[in-house]
Amino acid sequence: MINLFISGHSYQHDLYExxxxxxxEEEIVFIESKGEYKGQGYLLESILxxxxxxxxxxxxxxxxxxxxxxxxxxISSISxxxxxxxxxxxxxxxxxxxxxxxxxxxxxxxxGILTGIRPNKIMHNLIDIGYAKEKAIEILVEDYKIQxxxxxxxxxxxxxxxxxxxxxxxxxxxxxxxxxxxPSICSYCSFSSLGINKYKDIIEIYINxxxxxxxxxxxxxxxxxxxxxxxxxxxxxxxxxxYLNSVxxxxxxxxxxxxxxxxxxxxxxxxxxxxxxxxxxxNKINRISINPQTMxxxxxxxxxxxxxxxxxxxxxxxxxQFGFSVINMDLIIGLPGEGIREIKRTLNEIIKLDPExxxxxxxxxxxxxxxxxxxxxxxxxxxxxxxxxVNEIYQSLKIMNLHPYYLYRQKQITGKLENIGYSKEGMxxxxxxxxxxxxxxxxxxxxxAVSKIYSVDNNRIxxxxxxxxxxxxxxRIDELIKNKKEVLL
Numbered sequence: 001m002i003n004l005f006i007s008g009h010s011y012q013h014d015l016y017e018x019x020x021x022x023x024x025e026e027e028i029v030f031i032e033s034k035g036e037y038k039g040q041g042y043l044l045e046s047i048l049x050x051x052x053x054x055x056x057x058x059x060x061x062x063x064x065x066x067x068x069x070x071x072x073x074x075i076s077s078i079s080x081x082x083x084x085x086x087x088x089x090x091x092x093x094x095x096x097x098x099x100x101x102x103x104x105x106x107x108x109x110x111x112g113i114l115t116g117i118r119p120n121k122i123m124h125n126l127i128d129i130g131y132a133k134e135k136a137i138e139i140l141v142e143d144y145k146i147q148x149x150x151x152x153x154x155x156x157x158x159x160x161x162x163x164x165x166x167x168x169x170x171x172x173x174x175x176x177x178x179x180x181x182x183p184s185i186c187s188y189c190s191f192s193s194l195g196i197n198k199y200k201d202i203i204e205i206y207i208n209x210x211x212x213x214x215x216x217x218x219x220x221x222x223x224x225x226x227x228x229x230x231x232x233x234x235x236x237x238x239x240x241x242x243y244l245n246s247v248x249x250x251x252x253x254x255x256x257x258x259x260x261x262x263x264x265x266x267x268x269x270x271x272x273x274x275x276x277x278x279x280x281x282x283n284k285i286n287r288i289s290i291n292p293q294t295m296x297x298x299x300x301x302x303x304x305x306x307x308x309x310x311x312x313x314x315x316x317x318x319x320x321q322f323g324f325s326v327i328n329m330d331l332i333i334g335l336p337g338e339g340i341r342e343i344k345r346t347l348n349e350i351i352k353l354d355p356e357x358x359x360x361x362x363x364x365x366x367x368x369x370x371x372x373x374x375x376x377x378x379x380x381x382x383x384x385x386x387x388x389x390v391n392e393i394y395q396s397l398k399i400m401n402l403h404p405y406y407l408y409r410q411k412q413i414t415g416k417l418e419n420i421g422y423s424k425e426g427m428x429x430x431x432x433x434x435x436x437x438x439x440x441x442x443x444x445x446x447x448x449a450v451s452k453i454y455s456v457d458n459n460r461i462x463x464x465x466x467x468x469x470x471x472x473x474x475x476r477i478d479e480l481i482k483n484k485k486e487v488l489l
Contacts, residue, residue, distance in 0.1 A: 001041030002028045008048030011090055015046055015097055017115035017411070022101040039064045046097055048089065055089065057096035061104060071099040078143060082129040091143060098145050111418075112145030117408045118436060119146075120161070123154040127162075153404060160405045164430050165439045170456040171224045174434050175255065177210070177247065178446030180234040180470070183270055184304050193234050194470060202470060206447070207243045209474045211250045213445050216481045218254035220488045227440065228261040228431040236264055237271040241279050248283045261430050263287040263328075269315035270307040277322040287429065289357075290316055291330035295346040299335050309349065316353050326427055329355045333389060333417065334363030340388050347396040354400055356427040360393060362410075362417035386417055397422055405429075406436045443484075447473040453487050462487055 002019055006012055016028055027041075037043040043062040049055065055075035061068050073096040078088050094113040102108055111119060122144065126136040133155050140151040181196040181203065196203070229251060236244060248264075264280055266272050266288045280288065294300060295309040319327060329350060333343060350358065397403075402422035406429075409418045421432055434440040435452075438461050444451045451464040464487050466480050467473045473480070 002026050003031050003037045003041060003043045004028055005031050005034050005037070005043065005045045006047075007045070008050065009046070009089065009093055011046075011093055014090070014094060014115065018094060018097055018113060019044070019101065020411075021109050021111075021115060022105050022107070037062075042068075044097075044100075046093060048093060055092070057089075057092040059096040059100040061100060069100055069103045071096045071103070073099070080126075080139060080143065081131075095143070095145065108145070108147070110147045110150050111409065112140075112147070114144060114146065114409075115411075117410060118438070119150075119409060120154050120157055120407055121437060123151075123158045124162070124165075124437060124439075127158065133159075153407070157404050157407055160403065160428060161433050161437060164428065164433050165437060168439055168456055169225065172227045173221065173224050173441035173443055174228040174230065174431050175226060175251070175259075176431075176435070176442055176444045176446075176449055177214075177229070177231040177236075177251070178233060178444065178449040178466075179210075179231060179236040179239060179244070179247070180447050181238050182233065182235045183238050183268060184306055196238050199470065202474075203239055203243065205474055206470060207239070207247060209477050210247060210446050213477060213481060214247075214250045215254050217443060217445060217484060220485055221255070221443065224441075226255050226259045228263070228434065229255075229259050230263045230265075230431040230435075232265045233267070235267040235271050237266045237276050238268070241275055244276075245279050245283065248285070252283075257284070261287060263289070263429065263431060265289045265291070266315075266319070267291050268305070268307060269311040272315040272318065274318065274322075277319055277324070281322050281324070287326045287328065287357075288319060288324055289328040289330065290319065290355075291328075292346070292350075293330060293332045294335055294338065294342070295349040296338065296342050299338055299342065302336055313349075313353065316355075326356045328357035328359060328429065329353070330359045330361060332361045332363055333393075340385060340392065343389055344392050347392060351396055351399050356424045357421065357429060358397075358400070358402055358423075359419070359421045361419045362413045390417070401425070406432050408436055451484060451487075 002023065004012070004015065004019070006015070012030060019026070019028055031037060034043065034045070045058070045060045045062070047058040049058055057073040057075065058070070060070040073092045075088060075092040078092055080088070098113045114122070122140065123136055126139060127133070131139065137148070137151045137155055140146045140154065141148050180194050181199060182193045183196055231247070262285050264285050266276070267290070269290060272290065290312065292309065292312040293303070293305070295312065297308050300308065316327065331346060331350070401424055403425065404420050405423045406421040407418055421429065423429070435442055438452060438454060441454045442452045444466060447466060447470050448468045449466045453462040453464065455462070464483050467476060
C-alpha cells in the first residue's frame with residue numbers, strides 16, 4: 001500500500017497515475033496528514049516548497065520510521081521557454097516523484113513522467129513555440145524522462161503529421177459516424193458495441209435517428225469546410241447494405257461531397273462480401289479497414305471472433321478486386337495465449353498481404369470488457385518480451401515500407417507499449433491524425449460518439465458527448481442536437 005501525502009500543490013491525480021506506472025499492483029491511498037500513516041505500507045510524500053528565493057519539489061518515501069529514498073528538484077533548473085510558472089512547477093513535481101520511484105524500483109519507464117494518451121501533443125507544442133527538432137528531443141529526454149528512442153519516434157511522427165495539420169484552418173472539421181452494432185462482442189472490447197442479433201429489432205429506428213442527427217447537424221456546419229469522414233463502430237458493415245447505404249447517402253446529401261477522405265471500417269471479414277464492397281465503391285469510399293487483430297485461428301476463437309484467418313485473407317483480396325487501393329489492417333499485441341511466436345506468424349501473414357496502413361494496438365484491459373471482468377488485470381508480456389516484439393514489428397515494417405504517422409497510449413497497456421498507426425508514404429489516414437492531435441473540430445454523430453469542438457484562439461477542445469445507451473440516444477436525440485448547437489453557434 002502507498003499512502004500518498006501531498007503538500008503545497010494539488011496534483012494528486014497526476015501523481016496517482018505516475019505511481020501506477022511503476023507500482024501497478026499497489027493500492028494507493030490519499031491521506032490528509034502524515035499523522036494518518038500508521039506504519040502500514042509506505043508513506044510517499046510530495047511537497048512543493050516555495051519561498052522568496054527558490055522553489056523546490058521534494059519527494060520522500062518512508063517505511064514505518066525509516067526513510068528509504070528521497071529526491072529534490074530545484075524548479076529553477078527547468079527552463080522551457082513559453083511555459084507558464086504553473087507548467088514548470090507541475091513538471092518539477094512529477095520529475096521528483098519519477099526520480100524517487102526510479103530509485104525505489106531500480107527501473108526506468110519508456111514514457112518517463114507522461115501518463116496521458118497523446119504524448120505527441122508535447123512535441124507539437126515544443127515545435128510551435130520555436131524549438132528545433134533536436135532541442136525538442138533533448139527536452140523530452142532530460143525534462144520529461146522519455147527514452148530517447150521514444151522521443152525520436154515522436155519527432156518522426158510529428159514531421160509526418162504537420163503537413164496535414166498546418167496551417168490550421170478554424171473552419172475545417174471532420175465527421176465521425178457511429179454504427180455500434182457487431183456480429184459478436186470480442187472478449188477484450190470495452191466500446192459501446194451492441195450484438196446485432198440482440199438488437200436487430202431496433203436497428204431501423206437507430207438508423208432513422210442517426211439520419212435525423214445528420215440532417216440537423218449539417219445545418220450547424222453550413223459555413224464550415226468538411227475535411228474527412230470516418231464511419232466506425234462497432235462494425236458498420238454488420239448492418240444491412242440498405243441501411244449503410246442510406247447513411248452514406250444522407251452524409252453526401254447534407255454535407256456535400258467535398259471531403260478529401262471517406263473511410264468505412266469494414267472491420268470483420270464475416271461482414272464483408274461482394275454486395276457490400278460494390279455498394280461502398282459506388283459511393284466513392286476511398287479507404288476501408290479489414291481488421292484481423294491476429295492471424296492465429298485459435299486466438300480468434302478464444303476472443304469471440306466468428307471467422308478464420310483464411311476469411312481475412314479472402315476478404316482482403318476481394319476488396320482489392322473491387323479496386324480499393326488503401327486498406328488498413330489492425331493487429332493487437334498481447335491477446336490471451338499469444339507470445340512472440342504467434343505475433344511473428346501473424347506479421348509474416350500481413351507482410352504477404354502488404355496493406356497501405358497497419359495499426360498495431362497493445363492490449364489494454366478496460367472496465368466493460370469480458371476479458372477484464374473474467375480474468376482481471378494482467379500484463380503477461382514483460383519488458384524483455386516487449387523489446388523483442390518491437391524488434392519483430394520494426395523488421396516487418398521495413399519490409400512493407402511503412403512509417404509511423406500517429407500514436408496514442410492507454411492505461412494498463414501490455415508491456416508498457418503504445419498504439420501506433422503506420423502508413424506507406426502519402427497514404428496516411430488524415431482523420432486519425434486530426435482526431436488524435438486535436439487541432440481540428442471533430443463532429444461525432446450516433447450513439448456514444450463524442451464531438452470535440454476545437455478553438456483556434458485558445459487552443460482548447462470542448463467535448464460534447466452523445467449518450468452511450470441506444471435507448472437514450474434514440475429517445476433524447478433532440479437534446480443531443482441542442483447540446484451541439486449551444487457550443488457551435
